[in-house]
Structures are given as structure tokens and as C-alpha cells.
Amino acid sequence: MNSTLDLLKQKNFSLVVAGNHQDKDFLGSIDLRGKLKLSELPELIRGASVVVSNDSAPLHIASALGTSTVALFGPTKEEKYGPYPLEQKSSRILTAPDGQMKSITLESVMLTIDELVETKSKGEY
Numbered sequence: 001m002n003s004t005l006d007l008l009k010q011k012n013f014s015l016v017v018a019g020n021h022q023d024k025d026f027l028g029s030i031d032l033r034g035k036l037k038l039s040e041l042p043e044l045i046r047g048a049s050v051v052v053s054n055d056s057a058p059l060h061i062a063s064a065l066g067t068s069t070v071a072l073f074g075p076t077k078e079e080k081y082g083p084y085p086l087e088q089k090s091s092r093i094l095t096a097p098d099g100q101m102k103s104i105t106l107e108s109v110m111l112t113i114d115e116l117v118e119t120k121s122k123g124e125y
Helices: 002-010 038-046 057-065 106-121
Strands: 051-053 069-073 091-095
Touching: 002 106, 038 057, 051 057, 057 069, 069 106, 091 106
Parallel strands: 051 069, 069 091
Antiparallel strands: none
16 A cells, blocks of 8 residues: 555645444545544545545435545446436446456556546546
């Protein structure tokens, strides 16, 4: 995980983790797991530069708010569970070719984040 944090820090990003269960993953991040109420999640997402999420509540909240989103799909189908609308300019979808989330590389996620940030800075959405 340190490589992820290092890459994000080089780009002046912070990693904020939200969810229910705390564990030792994501050391060095801003860890809000178990501390953030679901009702507070939209405000956190509204302030994010980019949200990276699987097909869960943060993805759909970010999509609804127009926050830049990298949507990660393994065994589920983006056509059914993806951001709405699928063609939304502020969203990018990364699908694991073998249906395994672990097949989505950190490099592909980082390149997609860069693309979204650049597109937004140009005012293209």
C-alpha cells in the first residue's frame, strides 16, 4: 500500500478511506472507516477530487454529484451497476478482464485518475 500512498502524495493527493470495518490496510491514509456516518458520505465525496470505488454506494453518490469517478468492476457488469449515465464525462470505468478485482492494476487506476484530473482542468466537463 505504501506505493499507492507514495504515488498519490507525488500528485498532491491524499487517500481517504471510508467504510465499516477497520483493519491494518491503508496505513498512512486518512482512515474514516467506522467513524463516518452514511449520511456524511455525500459531503465527503462532494469535496473529493476523484473517487475510486467498486460498485457500491460511494460510486453512485459520486456519480449523482458529478464528482470525478474511477469505477472498478470485477465480476459485476458496469451496464447494470455502473455510474449513471454510463457515458458520463466525469466517470471512467475499469473492468477486470478475468472478473477478478485484483487484476485491475494500480498503474491503470493511476493513469485513469491522471486522465480525469487533466480533463477536468481543461474544463471538458
